[in-house]
Amino acid sequence: MKQYSIAIDGPAGCGKSTAAKEVAKRLSILYIDTGAMYRTVGLYCMEKGIDLQQQYAVERALEKMDMNVTLSHGMQKIFLNAEDVTEKIRTQEAGKAASAVAALLPVRQRLVEIQRSLAKGHSVIMDGRDIGTNVLPNATVKIYLNASVEQRTKRRCHELELLGKPWNEAQVRQQILQRDESDMNRAYNPLKKAKDAVEIDTSFMSREEVVLKILDIVKEKINKKETEV
Ligand code: DC
Numbered sequence: 077m078k079q080y081s082i083a084i085d086g087p088a089g090c091g092k093s094t095a096a097k098e099v100a101k102r103l104s105i106l107y108i109d110t111g112a113m114y115r116t117v118g119l120y121c122m123e124k125g126i127d128l129q130q131q132y133a134v135e136r137a138l139e140k141m142d143m144n145v146t147l148s149h150g151m152q153k154i155f156l157n158a159e160d161v162t163e164k165i166r167t168q169e170a171g172k173a174a175s176a177v178a179a180l181l182p183v184r185q186r187l188v189e190i191q192r193s194l195a196k197g198h199s200v201i202m203d204g205r206d207i208g209t210n211v212l213p214n215a216t217v218k219i220y221l222n223a224s225v226e227q228r229t230k231r232r233c234h235e236l237e238l239l240g241k242p243w244n245e246a247q248v249r250q251q252i253l254q255r256d257e258s259d260m261n262r263a264y265n266p267l268k269k270a271k272d273a274v275e276i277d278t279s280f281m282s283r284e285e286v287v288l289k290i291l292d293i294v295k296e297k298i299n300k301k302e303t304e305v
Contacts (some may be wrong), residue, residue, distance in 0.1 A: 077216070077298045079199050082290075083207035086221035087267060088255045089181075089228035091278050095221065095286045096203040097150075102291065103201070106147050108194055110204035110211070111174065112154050113187045115165035116143050118173025120156055128176040135182045145194060163256070168251065172200035175255055179262040205259055216274035218299045219290060227279040228252050 080194035081188040082099070086092050093109055118128070118294035120141045126133045153162045164170070171213050177183045184206075195202060202211065223231075229249040236243040261268040269275055274293050278286050 077302055079197075080171065080216035080298060081195060081196065081199065081212050082201040082217045082219065082292075082294060083212050083215035083270070083273070084201065084203040084219045084221060084290075085205055085207050085209070085267060085269070085273070086203075087223075087228070087252075087259065088099075089232050089252055090221045090223040091231070091263065091283065091286055092203040092221050093107045094283055095278075095290060096201050098283070098287045099290050099294070100201045101150055102287070103199070103294070104150075105199040105201055106194075107150060107152060108145075108147070108200055108202040109152050110187065110191050110202060110207065111171075112162070112165060113143065113145065114174035114178045114183070115170045116156050116161055117141070117177045117187070118175075119161060119165050119170045121177060122169065122173050128173060131180050131182070133226050134177055134180055138183060138186055143190075145190065147194065158298055171255070172251075175258045179258065179264070181264050184264055205267040206265035208273050209268060210265045213270075216301065217271045217294050218267040218291065220273040221286070222275060222277050223279045224277075225249060225252055225256075 084092050084096050097107050105152065111249055117138065121128055121134055121137055124137060126137050128134065142157050146153045153160060155161065188211050191202065195212060206212065208215055208220070229245060232248050232252065233243050233245055276286065276289055281289070
């Protein structure tokens with residue numbers, strides 16, 4: 077198959093980006109992290125002291141900010157007004173701000189436009205919350221990754237431990253539940269499994285098992301499409 081797209085959706089902490097990055101590497105296709113774009117809008121609003129609930133203020137900020145996404149050697153970099161913020165957006169606060177601005181329609185419209193244009197003309201794997209349902213509704217393969225709140229909490233605590241940051245399990249669990257609540261219950265393009273997505277519960281799977289499972293699904297779908305032609 078000449079060109080194909082893989083959509084990966086799922087809640088925070090289910091292992092989407094780790095798996096998607098690795099699958100992209102093994103298939104030599106582009107990896108597009110859409111959460112990074114919402115995080116960048118969230119970071120900008122935080123830095124400017126903008127009230128994230130005020131749609132008009134966020135919309136004005138969106139007009140002023142210059143966000144640039146580059147994809148090279150399988151790596152996505154994201155620039156905010158020429159500053160490389162790829163690492164800076166990976167905080168709990170930026171994630172929370174991302175989830176808040178992601179509920180606003182003008183933000184979604186602008187970012188979805190960028191995401192679709194990045195995917196045009198390439199084979200891609202894109203991860204987020206609304207990829208299979210909204211950004212790439214005709215994706216060749218759609219996957220919904222899921223994991224229990226308990227396992228996602230454990231993984232997040234382990235990551236914080238490795239980073240040498242303090243953590244509290246009850247707080248981490250609460251943050252995960254809050255993120256699920258805002259991502260799954262917003263009015264526009266909430267997180268949900270696309271009808272034609274394959275669900276994988278990663279709760280008791282290793283990273284490698286998840287990657288191999290995705291690669292199997294991709295191969296099977298692509299073979300099927302090719303024999304259909
Ligand atoms: O995947 P992530 O944790 O980096 O995403 C941060 C937030 O951005 C997430 O809580 C919800 C929002 N988001 C979204 O609404 N739609 C996407 N396609 C990707 C992320």
